[in-house]
Amino acid sequence: MxxxxxxxxxxxxxxxxxxxxxxxxxxxxxxxxxxxxxxxxxxxxxxxxxxxxxxxxxxxxxxxxxxxxxRTVVTDEEVEAFPGDPAGTLSRLARRIPLRASPAMRRILFREADTHRSVRERLGRLNSEIIRRARFALELALPGSRGDAARLEAAAATFAAVLIYQESLCLLTGHHIDPDAVAELIAHALGNLG
Structure with a gap:
């Protein structure tokens, strides 16, 4: 048995x-x-x-x-640029590399960043990654522009701010910022580069 x-x-x-x-x-x-x-x-x-x-x-x-x-991810897609067309390049970047986060997650990010270091650090990393990609896209779109790194960095940071903050601002104020219009504005400001 x-x-x-x-x-x-x-x-x-x-x-x-x-x-x-x-x-x-x-x-x-x-x-x-x-x-x-x-x-x-x-x-x-x-x-x-x-x-x-x-x-x-x-x-x-x-x-x-x-x-x-x-639940807050920047997609890992390659940066595509259109030489001589920084506005088109940034517009495409806005569509292909969005911050993948629900409206609820965006609220959490901005609300908790003030009081939780790990959230603040994550938001900082997301911002840095979008700035890096925007700067790289602008360098590709404006050959010969690397000599003006400060302006490219400012343009990339401005564009990153729109991508990250625009949805939160829209929720708070109802005002939507068109990333294409911002891309045109940045391209105009960078007009003499390249």
């Missing part, structure tokens, strides 16, 4: 639970802010036990960090 030992099986966590926790946290953090959102409320909205939240995220701040790192 064979002796059968019971196997110590731990229940595998629900495969979709982490995503539901992240969705719930995104909604709650965007609505009332990180500090005003208890972990129990995240679990309730996600439809999971509170302990499962801590299984995936040992501390509440880990939920915020994961949201910011995973």
């Amino acid at each position: 064979a002796i059968v030992c019971p196997v110590d099986r731990k229940e595998a966590p629900d495969a979709g639970a982490r995503a539901r926790i992240m969705d719930a946290a995104e909604k709650l953090f965007a609505g009332g802010g990180y500090d005003a959102t208890p972990t129990a409320r995240i679990a309730e909205l996600a439809g999971v036990p509170k302990g499962l939240v801590f299984h995936y995220f040992p501390r509440k701040i880990d939920v915020l960090i994961s949201l910011v790192d995973e």
